[in-house]
Amino acid sequence: MAKPSHAERLExxxxxxxxxxxxEMVIRLAQAYEYTGRQHLHIGHEATGAAxxxxxxxxxxxxxxxxxxxxxxxxxxxxxxxFAEIMGRRDGLNGGKGGSWHLCDAERGFQSTSAMVGGSIAxxxxxxxxxKLAGSGNISFAHFGDGTxxxxxxxxxxxxxxxxELPVLFVCENNSKAGQRPSSMLAAARLQDVPAAxxxxxxxxxxxxxxxxxxxxxxxxxxxxxxxxxxxxxATLERWPGSHQVKAAFPTGVTDLSLALNLDKVEGKHADWIxxxxxxxxxxxxxxxxxxxxxxxxxxxxxxxxxxxxDARSFAEASPFPDASVAFTGVFAS
Amino acid sequence: xxxxxxxxxxIDGLIWxxxxxxxxxxxxxxxxxxxxxxxxxxxxxxxFGSRIIDPPTSEAAVAQLGTGAAMAGARPFxxxxxxxxxxxxxxxxxxxxxxxxxxxxxxxxxxxxxHLFHGIRGGGGPQHSGSPYAMYANNPGLExxxxxxxxxxxxxxxxxxxxxxxxxxxxxxxxxGLTEDVPAEDYSIPFGxxxxxxxxxxxxxxxxxxxxxxxxxxxxxxxxxxxxxEVVDIRTLAPLDVDTIVASVEKTGRMVAVDExxxxxxxxxxLIASVVTRAFSALKTQPVRVGRPMTPVPFxxxxxxxxxxxxxxxxxxxxxxxxx
Ligand SMILES: Cc1ncc(C[n+]2csc(CCOP(=O)(O)OP(=O)(O)O)c2C)c(N)n1
Ligand SMILES: [Mg+2]
Numbered sequence: 001m002a003k004p005s006h007a008e009r010l011e012x013x014x015x016x017x018x019x020x021x022x023x024e025m026v027i028r029l030a031q032a033y034e035y036t037g038r039q040h041l042h043i044g045h046e047a048t049g050a051a052x053x054x055x056x057x058x059x060x061x062x063x064x065x066x067x068x069x070x071x072x073x074x075x076x077x078x079x080x081x082x083f084a085e086i087m088g089r090r091d092g093l094n095g096g097k098g099g100s101w102h103l104c105d106a107e108r109g110f111q112s113t114s115a116m117v118g119g120s121i122a123x124x125x126x127x128x129x130x131x132k133l134a135g136s137g138n139i140s141f142a143h144f145g146d147g148t149x150x151x152x153x154x155x156x157x158x159x160x161x162x163x164x165e166l167p168v169l170f171v172c173e174n175n176s177k178a179g180q181r182p183s184s185m186l187a188a189a190r191l192q193d194v195p196a197a198x199x200x201x202x203x204x205x206x207x208x209x210x211x212x213x214x215x216x217x218x219x220x221x222x223x224x225x226x227x228x229x230x231x232x233x234x235a236t237l238e239r240w241p242g243s244h245q246v247k248a249a250f251p252t253g254v255t256d257l258s259l260a261l262n263l264d265k266v267e268g269k270h271a272d273w274i275x276x277x278x279x280x281x282x283x284x285x286x287x288x289x290x291x292x293x294x295x296x297x298x299x300x301x302x303x304x305x306x307x308x309x310x311d312a313r314s315f316a317e318a319s320p321f322p323d324a325s326v327a328f329t330g331v332f333a334s
Numbered sequence: 335x336x337x338x339x340x341x342x343x344x345i346d347g348l349i350w351x352x353x354x355x356x357x358x359x360x361x362x363x364x365x366x367x368x369x370x371x372x373x374x375x376x377x378x379x380x381x382f383g384s385r386i387i388d389p390p391t392s393e394a395a396v397a398q399l400g401t402g403a404a405m406a407g408a409r410p411f412x413x414x415x416x417x418x419x420x421x422x423x424x425x426x427x428x429x430x431x432x433x434x435x436x437x438x439x440x441x442x443x444x445x446x447x448x449h450l451f452h453g454i455r456g457g458g459g460p461q462h463s464g465s466p467y468a469m470y471a472n473n474p475g476l477e478x479x480x481x482x483x484x485x486x487x488x489x490x491x492x493x494x495x496x497x498x499x500x501x502x503x504x505x506x507x508x509x510x511g512l513t514e515d516v517p518a519e520d521y522s523i524p525f526g527x528x529x530x531x532x533x534x535x536x537x538x539x540x541x542x543x544x545x546x547x548x549x550x551x552x553x554x555x556x557x558x559x560x561x562x563x564e565v566v567d568i569r570t571l572a573p574l575d576v577d578t579i580v581a582s583v584e585k586t587g588r589m590v591a592v593d594e595x596x597x598x599x600x601x602x603x604x605l606i607a608s609v610v611t612r613a614f615s616a617l618k619t620q621p622v623r624v625g626r627p628m629t630p631v632p633f634x635x636x637x638x639x640x641x642x643x644x645x646x647x648x649x650x651x652x653x654x655x656x657x658x
Binding site: 099101 | 389390391392393394395418419421422457459460461462627628629630632633634635636637638639640641
């Protein structure tokens with residue numbers, strides 16, 4: 001596969017910024033409204049999510065876990081309707097019935113968010129089964145965390161995808177590490193040992209390196225399309241310190257692109273994450289270093305994204321709560 | 335007598351169980367929930383840290399681990415956090431644990447305790463608000479325990495851990511903060527004994543879990559209208575104390591059955607059936623059922639409120655039963 005063009009790299013970065021500024025607005029909204037429900041933010045995973053979304057073609061399908069916001073936005077869903085859903089408003093992507101944990105946008109191939117660990121991997125295998133039957137050449141994407149491999153259904157789904165040669169790209173975001181309470185406990189030395197034993201082609205990528213992720217996911221998706229067989233990618237990620245928000249907060253501050261060129265200014269408890277693991281700052285440095293853009297250009301892009309998120313917020317705030325009678329509609333398809 | 339919240343009382347009951355029986359062992363973490371009461375778990379960890387394991391997210395295997403261990407002589411307590419996670423272990427609860435005593439013709443038993451938090455909790459949405467105990471009750475061989483007060487929680491937990499059968503202690507997480515005086519010493523509360531939580535003359539509200547608390551609130555409201563409401567807490571769904579329920583309805587002549595599980599094939603339906611088939615003539619008016627309507631639990635707050643069988647719906651049901 002050819003190295004991504006400047007335009008493709010900028011497009012990836014634009015999506016990453018959408019994802020980051022979206023999540024930051026989610027934190028602000030949570031502070032302002034104290035709405036119910038939990039947030040599992042996708043901050044720190046943007047390079048992976050955006051690279052996956054860019055590897056998708058019209059007609060492809062994706063299923064994600066609870067850490068879903070970034071994918072919904074990267075797939076091009078309207079951020080205003082996504083905010084509205086998270087706030088339980090009428091104009092939300094799911095009409096207020098789903099909330100943060102169940103955002104979906106079927107028109108864009110974003111099939112569902114399952115908040116049950118082990119849900120998305122099996123559903124995506126099912127999507128691949130349907131796409132194979134339909135013969136459209138489309139493929140499906142399964143997003144899940146390392147925790148999914150704790151569940152028996154993960155093993156079963158990988159096995160089924162392998163024996164029936166299902167066109168599915170398994171995207172495992174591994175943000176678990178020793179020292180913290182890990183989000184998975186696998187006796188295998190590497191997560192990949194499990195799919196590899198089931199004869200699935202595996203790749204490992206630094207999930208916070210936007211260039212590496214862009215190349216790896218494009219290549220993997222091409223391979224799934226060409227061979228019709230599954231591929232498993234493990235994207236390694238350093239867990240963002242606010243990844244489990246009990247109280248809405250900005251533990252690493254509001255993202256400031258100009259810090260990318262001033263890393264010695266970064267201090268505090270989470271300085272390491274900001275300096276080494278923030279995919280947005282890493283991408284900012286790489287784009288500038290490779291002459292794809294300069295800081296001014298990236299800041300301009302960022303300002304536009306911020307304005308868009310402000311508008312999206314206003315849209316969501318103006319959306320009323322749904323009428324209570326809506327609770328009883330739509331249980332069955334007509 | 336010390337004051338305890340419900341989470342502390344559950345933990346206290348567990349601690350007495352582990353002290354009493356060296357075979358007792360704990361599988362799981364977050365036993366006191368993840369809310370403000372979570373620290374209650376610390377006492378358990380301090381005294382019995384070496385008898386606790388924190389398993390991977392493998393609900394089906396963990397249920398079977400507990401069941402198999404119970405069949406081989408251990409007394410496991412298996413914690414699931416949100417009740418819906420135990421849907422992954424459906425076969426293990428129903429087909430293995432619940433059946434083994436019967437199908438081995440009494441050679442084996444599975445003295446395992448499963449602990450779950452159920453219910454509409456505010457923003458849980460369709461996948462995190464489940465209350466599966468009516469579905470569990472639709473199977474023979476499982477004991478189902480629904481504590482609604484700290485005293486009951488401690489004594490019922492003690493009985494669960496001492497029971498020779500698979501027992502599901504299923505707790506509405508919203509009640510974990512309820513606080514009252516709880517005896518410091520070791521004690522048990524037997525299964526199959528309902529309790530009259532409030533005496534009344536005009537109508538019997540038969541309830542369990544969260545709905546007991548809502549029913550008591552409804553009774554306060556209705557008292558101001560001159561309606562005297564009796565509230566019965568069944569405490570255990572299996573075994574079910576039909577005698578106490580029937581005695582209450584015979585006294586008041588009117589019945590409202592209320593519970594958070596779904597209306598269709600739910601707990602409220604079973605409560606009404608158990609009265610109608612035994613004491614039909616005691617009823618002066620048609621019994622009224624309050625349950626969750628047949629819709630998934632939506633996320634948005636006003637939609638969630640619309641499906642929650644809370645206090646106001648119980649008030650309305652009592653008025654209907656009394657033709658007010
Ligand atoms: C079947 C099931 N069991 C348990 C949970 C509770 N739970 C929510 S998130 C989570 C950890 C998931 O870890 P991972 O998949 O690695 O995702 P991460 O949050 O680390 O991104 C668990 C156990 C759940 N949602 N579903
Ligand atoms: Mg993880």
